Amino acid sequence: MKFSLAAVAFTLLAGCDNSPHPHGAERENTLYMAFAERSPRYLDPTSSYAAPESTYVYEISEPPYGYHPLKRPYALIPRAAEALAKPYYLDAQGRRLPDDAPDAQIAEAVYDVPIRRGLKWSPHPAFAKDAKGDYLYHHLKPGDLGDKRSPFEFEHLATREVVAEDFVYALKRHASPRLEAPVAAVFSEHVIGLHDYMALLKRESDKQLAGLPENLADKPFLDLRKWPLAGAVAVNDHLLRIRLKGRYPQWQYWLATAFTASIPWELDAFYAQPGMAANSMSWNQWPVGSGPFMMTEYVQDRRHVMSRNPHYRPDTYPCDGSPGDAEAGLLADCGKRVPFIEKVVAINVKEKVPIKELFKQGYLDLPEMDRTDWGVTLGVDRDDSDDVEAFYEARGFKLPMTVDITNWYMGFNWMDPVVGKGDTPEQQRRNRALRQAISIAIDWEEGYGRIFRDKGGDAAHGIIPPGVFGSKEGQPGEFNPVTHRLVNGKVERRPLEDAFKLMQEAGYPGGRDVKTGKPLVLNYDFQRVVTPELRAENDWLVRQFAKLGIQLDIRATDYNQFQEKVLKGKHQIFWWGWFADYPDAENFLFLLYGPNAKSVTQGENTANYVNPEFDRLYRKLQSLEDGPAKAQVMAQMNDIVRQDAPWAWGYWSYSALAFQHWVYNGKPGVVVRDRARYLRVDAQERAQKVAEWNHPVWWPLLALAAGGLAVFIATRRAWRARETATALAGT
Known part of the structure; x- marks a missing residue:
């Protein structure tokens, strides 16, 4: 018993820190970070379109192109492609046209993309074959899988070379009725034959599923290799040809997204x-790619681990960048092989405060990979306190900041009868007045300029972000006339009196329905579980609506549930953000393009906004190169949505990351999604600092051990006394 008590005390004393990692993990060549709430919903490159998912998808899969990690403005670089492809143009008879041919003459834009030789898939049982060349695990019967929950539990793993046909297969998947494909509407407007291919796959899928239960989870394999797609062809194993309808300069940017990354049919x-x-x-859960990392551990809502892909191609750290990068030490690893780290470990931490504390203790190398506001948050803490500033400087935290092409906005569901478009001209007029009144009342300058500075940014005046061609955002004299006005040469938010007049036009004077006298109650669908730190923001928003007499009901869910609600069109007013996929205004304007309606086509128009004139101008914009004509169309589109107010606009957020002193090569960049392959960790310094910063506090455990010893002694004495009494009674 004495030995057992000592063992318990030793165990307690040995585990007295709050590290979320196994003992000694800080000495490994691993990058540690957190993720909030639940695991990502989609890691399939065809379906994934959320920032938390991109942390994994862009490290595992390889699109043809990517972005230089250091150059600003952003510059495209080859990833899976051997080189960037310059499109050439054909007329309706297939004849080659000069590059400056008028749009009216161009029937096709052709991209011949050379694919790197020697690209290999990360190991997976789907590629394993027997001695005869037959696939080992493609004919499993019910029960054969047993209790396997990871590809790495299979006896045999294999790989093969990535070929051009894998990129063709990837484009075909956007037409599959069995996948959520958020950019299918966009791609089908440009890739020749993709729209008809959607109808074809729908028919073939229906035939295959005829007679099977509707809720069948494991649907039979729909082999897309059977049906050719006119707009995507593998000329040979290392040449991908993509044919587009007319000129579309933005296609080069789509080639840098995971939507065009290669997909092996064997995995499907x-x-x-x-x-x-x-x-x-x-x-x-278990995506496969040719990128620098592969998923090797997946514990739902708890822990994800990406390990270095043993088949990753030779790749090196860049030797060039932007002015100031060399002075900042960002070119010190020039020419060295990447990735530097062996693993990326993401642990689930539900709330922001514990994430921050774990970072301050050194247990996280960066708080979250996909959140660009952590540097802002910590920077505000630093600037508000001399003690905190001294603490941060002593620990060497790196908080690089920039202005990037990201935004946060509040939107209205266009399908909703109260805040949406409206069924009749009269209802449309009333609903528009209501949206405009709300847009005036919400004081973004106060909320995210002065109160919530840890998530701060500049109030938005439209849909086109600063920093892209044609944007006038932030320029002198440029403002949204619906929500702001010019007073003595200064842009100011319109007074509430203007919003009150609009409320009367909407039929809700004082926030009550003029016909029924009932208070106007609106629903705010929030995409996070409301923690104490988020409650203040929601309370502030409730007060903004209360200015107009509107009661705002908060309907908060976790992000995955919120996505499901939006897909079904069950949302009314919502909060959403957008991290640009590529540095062009089109990537923001398409967020309000009618055919991209989220609840209709699973696109990224979460407001489900439809305006025929806006849609017409959007289609015109797509063929325009940067220049005066494009800038004019952008301005027209911006004016339309300012008046319609499908969003309450929100703010352009500051972009800042947070890294420990021992993490190198970190630089903010919203479109650089494969950041982990460039990061380097000095594990020796981390181990030293973690030990230095987290001295064990022994006295509580010693007191516990002493208390346990006292209880043991008292119990022992009582037992002996009882034994003695029993012995005496028996004599």
Whole structure:
């Protein structure tokens, strides 16, 4: 018993820190970070379109192009492609046209993309074959899977070379009725034949599923290789040809997104087998790619681990960048092989405060990879306190900041009868007045300029972000005339009196329905579980609506549930953000393009906004190169949505990251999604600092051990006394 008590005391004393990692983990060549709330919903490159997912998707998969990690303005670089492809143009008869041919003559834009030789998929059982060349695991029967929940539990893993046909297959998947494909509407307008291919796959899928249960989880493999797609062809194993309808300069940027990353058909066949869905074996838990990392551990809502892909191609750190990068030490690793780190470990931490504390203790190398506001948050803490500033400087925290092409906005569901478009001209007029009144009342300058500075930014006056061609945002004299006015040469938010007049036009004077006298109650669908730190923001927003007499009901869910609600069109007023996919105004304007309506086509128009004139101008914009004509169209589109107010606009957020002193090569860049492959960690310094910063506090455990010893002694004495009494009674 004495030995057992000592063992318990030793165990307690040995584990008296609050590190979320195993003992000694700080000495490993691993990058540690957190993720909030739940695991990502989609890791399938065809479906994934959320910032938390990009942390994994862009490290595992490889699109043809990517972005230089250091150059600003952003510059495209080859990833899976051998080089950037310059499009050439054909007329309706297939004849080659000069590059400056008028749009009216151009029938096709052709991209011949050379694919790197020697690209290999990360190891997976889907590629494993027997001695005869037959796939080992493509014919599993019900029950064969057993209790396997990871690809690495299979005996045999294999790989193969990535070829051009894998990129063709990836483009075909955007037409599949069995996948959520958020950019299918965009791609089908440009890739020749993709729209008809959607109808074809719908028919073939329906035939295949005829007679099967509607809720069947493991649907049979729909082999897209059977049906050619006119707009995507593998000329040979290392040349991908993509044919587009007319001129579309922005296509080069789509080639830098995971939507165009290669997909092996073998994975679709493998994951379509019986039992896979029940065992959480799918693209969304176990994606495969040719990128620098692969998913090696996936514990739902708890822990994700990406390990270095043993088949990753030779790749090096850049030797050039932007002015100031060399002085900042960002070119010190010039020419060295990447990735530098062996693993990326993401642990689930539900709230912001504990994430911050773990970072301050050194247990996290960076708070969250996908959040560009952590540097802002910590910077505000630093600037508000001399003690905090001294503490941060002593620990060497790096908080690089920039102004980037990101925004946060509050939107209105266009399908909603109260805040949406409206069914009749009269209802449309009233609903527009209501949206405009709300847009005036919400004082973004106060909220995210003065109160919530840890998430700060500049109030937005439209949909086109600063920093892209044609934007006038932030320029002198440029403002949204619906929400602001010019007073003595200064742009100011319109007074509440203007909003009150609009409320009367809307039929809600004082926030009550003029016909029924009932108070106007609106629903705010928030995409996070409301923690104490988020409650202040929501309370502030409730007060903004209360200025107009409107009661705002907060309907908060976690992000995955929120996405499901939006897909069904069940949202009314919502909060959303957008991190640009590429540095062009089109990537923001398409967020309000009608055919991209989220609840209709699963696109990224979360407001489900539709305006025929806006849509017409958007289609015109797509063929325009940067120049006066494009700038004019952008201005027209901006004016339309300012008047319609499908968003309450929100703010352009500051972009700042947070790194420990021992993390190198970190630089903010919203479109650089494969940041982990460039980061380097000095594990020796980390181990030293973690030990230095987290001295064990022994006295509580010593007191506990002493208390336990006292209880033991008292119990022992009582037991001996009872034994003695029993012995005496028996004599």
